[in-house]
Amino acid sequence: MGTLTTIALIILFITFMTFVTFFGRLPALRNTPISFLHRLIWIHLPSFFTTLDNRLTSGRFSSSFTRLFNYLMNDRHPTILIFFLLLLTIGEYLYLPTAWPQLSSPLTKTTAAISILLPYIFLYLSAFTDPGYITPQNHTSEMARYPYDFTLFHPGISCHTCFLLKPARSKHCSVCKRCIAKNDHHCIFINNCVGANNHHYFLLLLLSTAILTLYGGVLGIHLITKKMYLYFPQFNLLPWKANHGAGMTLTQWLVIWSWGLQDGVAMGAVTLLALLTSPLVWGLLGYHIWLVYCGTTxxxxxxxxxxxxxxxxxxxxxxxxxxxxxxxxxxxxxxxxxxxxxxxxxxxxxxxxxxxxxxxxxxxxxxxxxxxxxxxxxxxxxxxxxxxxxxxxxxxxxxxxxxxxxxxxxxxxxxxxxxxxxxxxx
Ligand SMILES: [Zn+2]
Ligand SMILES: [Zn+2]
Structure with a gap:
């Protein structure tokens, strides 16, 4: 049980940190504990360690760390994309050998196969579609994409790098080193900007990943607990219900879990990861749908x-x-x-x-x-x-x-x- 709890805590911690990193900077969450934590992690803690490092090694450690961090965040490279691909693929590699043989109906097998495939397809399309690079060749038509609103976007402003007039809703991306039409943001997971031409693929990537994590998590729980319900009819997924209904103590409940997970610890860990990351992906999807609803980026x-x-x-x-x-x-x-x-x-x-x-x-x-x-x-x-x-x-x-x-x-x-x-x- 000890290892499982540790894995669960590590996964929970990583999920929470990712949540803070993603959502902490959002204007909608200004002056909330999330933005406070974001400042603590990304501003106050680094400056504390820099001060400490300046005293101890006269800044050698922090300068090489800054170089690594800048490389990871500000250069175009597929490190995070590969990490995302590996997470997806290793997760499926650990999960499927136990889960697949237990899927009886062809319908379940088909929906499972489609849910597995779609995130790969939309990841490929989001990452390798031109997000809407503005070039001298397409500049005239890009200028006609949206009118200036004289509030967020004003006519007559040129990009210092591309030397072209900035069309309304466009933004120069310092990572891609180009101006992008209707630039939403640069996404390190797809190693590409989310812009006018791949925004829909990005939304579909979020949707398919959200469905995959939820599906995998719920199916995993169903497969693991099937055997537990069979051998222990008084078992219940909710510990307090098992306690009230059948007088099962929390220890007994945990023992049944560890017994149930014996055949597939790997699948159990992936199920847990899927269930914990699912709210994060659904949250991101919800936020981007909200932006579309508001007509903004x-x-x-x-x-x-x-x-x-x-x-x-x-x-x-x-x-x-x-x-x-x-x-x-x-x-x-x-x-x-x-x-x-x-x-x-x-x-x-x-x-x-x-x-x-x-x-x-x-x-x-x-x-x-x-x-x-x-x-x-x-x-x-x-x-x-x-x-x-x-x-x-x-x-x-x-x-x-x-x-x-x-x-x-x-x-x-x-x-x-x-x-x-x-x-x-x-
Ligand atoms: Zn530019
Ligand atoms: Zn970019």
Whole structure:
């Protein structure tokens, strides 16, 4: 029992640390214990060890550690991708010899085989699909992908590295060393950016991995406990029920478990790993579906979070965009496949006072209005959950003549206003 408990604790610890690393930086979790732990692990502890190392070895240890860490985090290499592949493959190698012969019906065997296969397929597709690199050749069409919203993305800004105008919703990735269309984030698990062209594969990778871990975990528990229920009819999966129903003590309950696991300790360990990692994968999937629902990306949600702070401090102002606005076609696309144009512009001022109404440098017309919260502003890139999903899965569907676009009426007039507040339930 001792080894099993140790393995369980190690797996639990790794899962929890991964959770903190993934979710700790999310703006939605600011000022929560998760973000506090994230700061402790990634800022305070490293700085403590650096100080200690400076005293003891005059910084030799931390400088080589920093080099290794920078290599792992900031260079493009498949280390984490291989780790993910190994975890998946070794897990299945340990699990299947015990589990597969016990699967009786062809239907179970088929669903199991499909669940095993799909994460590999979507991992391959997410990792090796061009996420939407912006090149001089495709720059014109990439500029027409989305309009500028004059809030998160402004026309006329060039990338310092690629020397190309940055299309709306794009971001330069320092790891991939290119500008990526609708850049969500750089994912070290797929060793690639998640962008306009592989966002759907990434969501499907999360979904198929979430299903695999849940399926493997539940099936594993079912196979392990089948024999235990057979020999000990008073056994129950929940220790307190076994205690109340059959007077079974916790020790007896644990002894039955260790007896049940004798035939397949390896399968038992993988079952445990699957059950513990499953909530993490479902959580990540849920978070990314939430972003699609809000019509935003990981990158943009951070920009919205910054705006939220500016607004609370009273430094943010908005005004309307003129209906018959003349676009500067040198920096803005003449039309976009996205069926809506912006009607608001938002600026921040250093002084906290509104900008001058006749400021020619700033777009828009009329008086400036103070905005205090995300509920006062609109998110141009949110067309509603269904259309956002269409944009992720079949982006070319919206790449049509703007006059024929039927989505949400094809323009501002009929378009429902989608408030940016959705993002933080602010
Ligand atoms: Zn760039
Ligand atoms: Zn990248």
């Amino acid at each position: 990981t990158n943009e949600s951070m920009k919205w979070s910054d705006w939220q702070y500016e607004m609370r401090e009273g430094f943010a102002y908005k005004r309307r965009m003129a209906k018959n606005r003349q676009k500067d076609l040198g920096v803005e696309p003449g039309w976009t496949r996205w069926p809506a144009e912006t009607e608001q512009i938002i600026v921040r001022t250093e002084s906290g006072n509104p900008p001058a109404e006749d400021d020619k440098e700033l777009a828009g017309v009329g008086p400036w209005e103070n905005v205090w919260a995300l509920k006062d502003v609109e998110n141009l890139y949110d067309l509603g959950f269904w259309d956002n999903l269409v944009d992720v899965f079949v982006p070319w569907y919206m790449f049509r003549d703007p006059k024929k676009v039927s989505l949400n009426g094809g323009g501002l007039k009929n378009r429902k206003k989608r408030r940016a507040r959705k993002i933080y339930l602010a």
